[in-house]
Amino acid sequence: MTVGPDIDPLSLALQPPPREREAKKRSDLIDEELNRERNAEKRNVKSVKLLLLGQSESGKSTTLKNFQLVNSPKAFTAERASWRAVVHLNILLTLKMRLLPLQQVEMSLLGKLTNYAKLKNETPDDSPTPAEVSVNSATPWKNAFSRLINNVHNSIDGPEVNEPQDSREARQLLHACSEYMVCLWNDPIVKQVLKSQRLRLEDMAGFFLDSIERVTALSYNPTDDDILRARLKTLGVSEHHFSLKAGDLPQNWIVYDVGGARSSVVPYFDQVQAIIYLAPLSCFDQVLAEDEKVNRLEDSILLWKIIVSSPLLKDTNLILFLNKCDILKAKLASGQKFRHYVTSYGDRPNNFENCSQCKFYNSRAIDMKKKFAAIAKQYSPEPRSFYTYFTSVIDSQSTADILGSVRDTVIRQNLGRNQLL
Numbered sequence: 001m002t003v004g005p006d007i008d009p010l011s012l013a014l015q016p017p018p019r020e021r022e023a024k025k026r027s028d029l030i031d032e033e034l035n036r037e038r039n040a041e042k043r044n045v046k047s048v049k050l051l052l053l054g055q056s057e058s059g060k061s062t063t064l065k066n067f068q069l070v071n072s073p074k075a076f077t078a079e080r081a082s083w084r085a086v087v088h089l090n091i092l093l094t095l096k097m098r099l100l101p102l103q104q105v106e107m108s109l110l111g112k113l114t115n116y117a118k119l120k121n122e123t124p125d126d127s128p129t130p131a132e133v134s135v136n137s138a139t140p141w142k143n144a145f146s147r148l149i150n151n152v153h154n155s156i157d158g159p160e161v162n163e164p165q166d167s168r169e170a171r172q173l174l175h176a177c178s179e180y181m182v183c184l185w186n187d188p189i190v191k192q193v194l195k196s197q198r199l200r201l202e203d204m205a206g207f208f209l210d211s212i213e214r215v216t217a218l219s220y221n222p223t224d225d226d227i228l229r230a231r232l233k234t235l236g237v238s239e240h241h242f243s244l245k246a247g248d249l250p251q252n253w254i255v256y257d258v259g260g261a262r263s264s265v266v267p268y269f270d271q272v273q274a275i276i277y278l279a280p281l282s283c284f285d286q287v288l289a290e291d292e293k294v295n296r297l298e299d300s301i302l303l304w305k306i307i308v309s310s311p312l313l314k315d316t317n318l319i320l321f322l323n324k325c326d327i328l329k330a331k332l333a334s335g336q337k338f339r340h341y342v343t344s345y346g347d348r349p350n351n352f353e354n355c356s357q358c359k360f361y362n363s364r365a366i367d368m369k370k371k372f373a374a375i376a377k378q379y380s381p382e383p384r385s386f387y388t389y390f391t392s393v394i395d396s397q398s399t400a401d402i403l404g405s406v407r408d409t410v411i412r413q414n415l416g417r418n419q420l421l
């Protein structure tokens, strides 16, 4: 073998003989290929699918908003201006509903002066309550506000320069009527009538009457809390993507917010890693909007039964949010009797005045926890554990902590079962 001037004789001496060199080359190629596959696998980490379930108004969309607040705060902030319109609509609908009796008085007075039957036929909508604001998840409703969203930075310090005229006029009109709305809400007779009818508007979805002045101010921009409290009924199923961290790896999470309709959720049951089921505890004295014969709490328990007994969901992580604890607490404190609606509750005290948060959970709500647990035990196709949290999902701080532990649990459980990686 001749050694040229450019070849280092030492490295030549250290090289393996030709056959071994071939083998090493092949082994390096295999290692390279394996590495490529491993990296591709890492990039191709399966998405985590999380389904939000529960009856209408249970708090699914509010939980989703909390998820956005924690995991994509920039997008949450960018949508602030869109929520202002929802808050304003919430105020108007609540007031309109409270003023409905006046509309009937108007009809009856006018009827005395003119032909009542004719008048009634000419009334376009004689339904007893104003329709709830709803959004079809197939429609990107926030796009309608995109100009506002683009100009949101202007709105923090003053009126938006490029705000569409009709939107500006609506805000100015609301601002001009603010004083009358405040007077109406604070009127002692209105308060007395509401009290005598045991009507607690403050527990209703989208309640902002306590903040009329603030939310009708010309410079109003919704706070995080306002957005969590704003009510917009979801129609259909909406899909939301998040990039979370599972250890060092980014992980795609898809959260499905399922509006009221139950049958539409079935196709999403397949390949779902986790379900957060929201059961509002405060609805013990309410009935379903769509069927006044059905108690809301009973309906919630029935839906839970259907979900835990589904064979498709036997491997899905179940997380139960016993929600609206804040309203339950306020309702009981106002004298509403739990035992009148939940007979098994018996004669246990209904008074919260002297109860600490801890006692509260140890007495009443814990009974509901047992009830849901017993159903899961009886109806699950196979023995399973599930996680329960007492929640008030309008409280962003506590919900952020709970969602953090839900995320860790789901990642841990699915890694354990090797479903995700």
Ligand SMILES: Nc1nc2c(ncn2[C@@H]2O[C@H](COP(=O)(O)OP(=O)(O)OP(=O)(O)O)[C@@H](O)[C@H]2O)c(=O)[nH]1
Binding pocket: 054, 055, 056, 057, 058, 059, 060, 061, 062, 063, 204, 205, 206, 207, 228, 229, 230, 231, 232, 233, 234, 235, 258, 259, 260, 323, 324, 325, 326, 327, 391, 392, 393, 394
């Ligand atoms: N006080 C209080 N209000 C809550 C709580 N959870 C939800 N809400 C309010 O209840 C209303 C209904 O909540 P949503 O999240 O819209 O309910 P949903 O389950 O998405 O309802 P659909 O879209 O009709 O299926 C909203 O105005 C929320 O702000 C809670 O824990 N406490």
Ligand SMILES: [Mg+2]
Binding pocket: 060, 061, 062, 232, 233, 234, 257, 258, 259
């Ligand atoms: Mg919703």
